[in-house]
Amino acid sequence: MKRIHTFCIALTAVALAMTGVMMPTNAIAKPYYEGKTITVVVGLGPSSGGTTLARLIGNHMSKNIEGNPKIVIKNMPGGALLKAHNFVHAKAPKDGTVIYYGPRQPLGELIGMPGMNFKYSDFTVLGGVQVADLVNYARTDTLKGGLKSGADLVKAPDVILGGISARTIRVLATMIQLDMLGVNFRLVPGYRGSGKLRAAILNGEVQMGNDAAHAYLNRVVPTMVKDGTVIPVWQIPSMDASGNLVKSSLLPNIPSFSEVYRQVKGKDPSGIQWEAVKNLVKFGQTVQHMYFGPPGMNEDAVAAFRKAFLPAMTSAAYEADAMKTVKYVPAPADYKRATEVLSANKATPPEVVKFLKDYVAQHSKK
C-alpha cells in the first residue's frame, strides 16, 4: 500500500508540474500565434499527395507566421471531403487554431450534393495553392497496331475509361472531351484512388485514366510509360487570372486537349461541351487546394496567416523542399485570387449548369 501511496504522490507532483509549466513571463504584446498550435485539417487520407503538400507547406508556414506556431496535420477523410469541411465550418474554434487545407467540392456545390451543409463563401479564405495539372494516359494496346497519340483514340473500337465516378471533375472533364472527339468509350467507375486506377490500367482491366502531373511523372512514367504499356494522350491545363488555359510546365511535350481536338477535327473546340469543360477547369482545376478557416475567424489570426502566406511559398527554402519532396513547386495564390476561384462556380452560365446536371445524371444511370 505504501508503494501505491508513493506512486500517487509522484503522479500528483507530475500533474502539478504540468500545470505550472506556463507561468506569466511578460506583459508585452506578443505575436498572435506565439505559443499556439495550428491544426490543419486535411480532407484526404494520410497517404495522399495532398497530405504530403499540407506537411510541406505547413513547415514553411510555421517558420513564416509571426510567433512561429507549431503546425500539425490532422487527416479527416470521408464523405467526399464533406466530413472535414463540415467540421471546420461548424465545429472549429474561431481563434485560428483549426483551419482546413486541401481540395474542395465545387461541382457538388454547383449541381447539389447530399450532406453539404455549407456554402464555400461562408469560410474565411486564407490562401490557395495551384497543384499539378492533370494528364490523361491510355494503354497502347487500346488500338490494334498500337496507339501512337491521343488522336488515335477515335479509331479504337471500345475505350474503357477508369475513374472514381462521373461526379468528379477530373473524370467528368475527360468524358466530355472524349465525347467531343467522338471516341467510342464507356466509363468503369469505382476505382477509389489513383493507386487502384493505376493498377487496373497496368493489368489491362481498363485502358485509360488520368493522374496529377507529378504523380504521372513519378509513378506512371517509370512503371508504364518507360516500357511502352501506356502513352500520355493529352493534358488538362489550368486557367490563369485572365481566363487563358495554360499548359503545365511539368509536361511541355504532352499536347493539350485543344491541340488534340484540332488534330482530329481540324478546328478549335467550341460549343456547350467545350464551355462545360472550360468551366470545370476554371472552378475545379484552378487553385485546386485552399487554406480556409471557419466563418468569422479571429481577425488577428487571419491577418497573421495571410501576411505569411506568400513569403512562405515563394522562399528559396520552400522551393528546394518542394523539389525534394514532390519534384515540383506548387504555386501560391493569395487569398484574393483564391476567393475569386472559390466563387467562380457562381458565375457558371445556367445553360452550362443544366448541361452538367443532365450529363452527370445520364452517366450515373448507365
Add this chain to the structure above:
Amino acid sequence: MLDALLTGLDLVFEWPSIGFLMLGVVLGIWIGAVPGLGGIIGLVLLLPFTFGMEPIPAMALLLGLWTVTTTSDTISSVMLGIPGTAASQATILDGYPLAQQGQAGRAFGAAFTVSAFGGVFGAIILAVSLPIIAPLILAFRSPELFMLGMLGLTMVGTLSGSSVLKGLIAAMFGLMLGFVGMAETIAMPRFHFDSVYLLDELPIIPVVLGLFALPELLELAVRNVSISRIPKHQAEGGGIMDGIRDAFKYWWLVLRCSVIGAYIGMLPGLGASIVDWVAYGHAVQSTKDNPRFGHGDIRGVIAPEAANNAIKGGALVPTVAFGIPGSLGTAILLGALVVQGIRPGPDMLTDNLHITFSLVWMIVVANVAVSILLLFLANQVAKVAFVPGHLIVPGVIATVFMGAWLGGASIGDWITCLSMGVIGYTMKRGGWPRPPLILALILGNILENTFQISMRVAQGWGWLSRPIVLIILAIIVLTLVFAVSGIVKKKQQQAKEGEQKDQSDEGEGNSKNPLISLPFGIVLAIIFIWAGIEAQPWPEEVKQFPVTIAIPAAILTLAAIFYDTRNILAERLLTNSWGEVFQQSAEKAVLGRSLIFFGYLIALILVTFVIGQKLALALFIGVYLWRWGGYSARISIGYAIGGWIFIVAFYDRIMNLLFHPSWLHSWIIPSLPEWMPTYLF
C-alpha cells in the same frame, strides 16, 4: 541476384540505418500493443521526421515500425481478445481462451517465435519467387479479388463459432453495415439517416474496439475476475518455453502458413484482411489429432501469426515494383519512397534489386528483433493476466475510447464504439460469432466494388469463366463441404457417444443463451427486411448488393429465430416457470450489472459534452475504481490523475489530436488566465 541480396543486407547493417531500424522496432512494439493505435498511426506520426533523412535510414525507421505492429498487437489479441489489426483477428479465437486458462505465456511464446519464422520464411519465399511475381500480380484483376474476398468470408463464416448458420448471418450483417454511406459507383448515400457522419462508411477501428474490447472488459468488470480465470498457482505449464516448443513441434504448419502469407500478401488490396483466416482455415482443415480450435488450441495461434508476419514482405513487392500499394500502410510507405527519390517500377526488380532486397532485409531483421525483445518481455506481460480485472478495466477503457477517437475525431466514433459494444455483448452472450461481422464489414465494399467493376468491364457474367476465378470457386465449394461434413461428423459422434461433449461456453460464438440470442435475431430480421424495402427505389447498381444480401439474410435469420424459439421452449420444459427461464438467462448473461456498465459508458459520453474527453476519461477512471471496484479514494484519484497525465501527454502533446470542443472549452477556457495551458483540459 546473390550479389543484390548481400548488398541489400549490407545497406541495412550500415550505421545509422540499423539504429533507426531498432528505434522503429521499439516504437512499433508500443504502437502495436496499445488498442486502437497500430501501424498506420505509427507511420503517420513518423513520416514527417523522415523527410530530411537519407533514404535507407528513413525507410529503416518506417519499416521497423510497420513490420512489428502485427507482432506486438498479439499482446492485446491474447490478453484482451481485441484484434489489433485486420490481420490478427483469427488469433483471438484461440489466443484469448489460452489467456483465460492461465496460458498467456504459452500463447506469446508460440506467437512470437512463429512471427520470427514467418517473417524470415516469407522473405525467403519472396526472394525465390521474384521471377513469377509480375505475372502473378497482374493476373489478379477485380474478378479474382472478388472471389478471393468471398473465400475469406466463407472461411470466417464457417470457422468461427459452433453454428455455421449464425456465422453466415453475422457475416451478412457485417456486409449490410458496410453498405452504410456512399455507394461504390454512384455517389448516392445509403442507410445514412440524413447524418453527415454516416455519409462515409463506418470506421473500422471504433467498430472493432466496440465489438471485441468492450464485451471483454465488461466481463472483467461484472464478474470481478482477472483475465485468467485460473489463479496463478493453479496454472500449470503454459509458460513461454512451452509456447516456443509448440512452435518447433508444429514447424510444418508454420512453414505452410508462411507460404500462404507470403503469396497472399503479394495480392494488392485484399491480402492483409483475409490472410489470417485462410491460414487459420488451413490449420483447422489439416489438423486431425485432437483439435480444440476455438477453445485454446495453440495451433490456432501459430497459423495466423506465422501468416500475418510473412505477408509484410509479400506486400512490399507490388508496392515497389509496380507502384501499386495493397493497403493504406504500403501506400504511406510508397509515398515515403517517392519523397526519398526512390521511384517504383520494374527497375526495382532489376537494376535496383539491391534496394528492394534491403527493404526485405529490414523486414526480416525487424521480425527477428521484435520476437527476441517480446520473448524477453512476455513473462512480465503475461503476469497482467492475473492482475485483478478492476485495475485493468478503466485504463483500457480510456485507451479504447481514445483509439476509437483517433481516426475521425468525431463524437460519432464514440457512439459507434459504444453501440458496437452493446452489439458485441449481445452477440457474445447469445452465441453469435463476432469475427465474421468484422471481416464482412472490411470486405463488404471491396466485394461490391470488385463485383460491379467485373460486371461493367465484362459487360455481363463472362468474368466467371476466368481460370483463377474457377480455381478459387472450387476452393470455396470445398471449404463449405469440409465445414458441413465436419459438423455432421461431430454430431454423429456425439450421438454415438450419447453425450453432449461440447457444452462449454468458452470460445467465440459458443455461448448458449437463446433468450439473449432470440431478440438479437429478431432485431437483425427487422433490419434485413427494412434494408431490403428501403433499397427498392434506388438505382440498380446502388441497390443490387444490399437487396441481394438482405433477402437471403432475412430468410436465414428467420431460421435462426426458429431454432432459438425451439431451444427456449425446450428450456421451459426443463424448468417450472417462464420466470425461472428468464431469471436463469439473465443471471447467465449477468444482465443487470452489464446494463449498469453500459450506463457508465453512456455517462462518459454525456459528461464529455460538458467537460471534454481528457477530464471525462479521468473522471470515469476515478469513479469506476471507487464506486464499482471498491478501491480507496487515494488509489482511485491516483489512477485517475495518472490516466489524465497519459491522455494529455500522449494523445494531446505527442499525437496532437483534435479533441471534442466541449462546453467547458467553449465557455470556461477562454476566460482562463493566459498563462494557464489550455491543453490540460
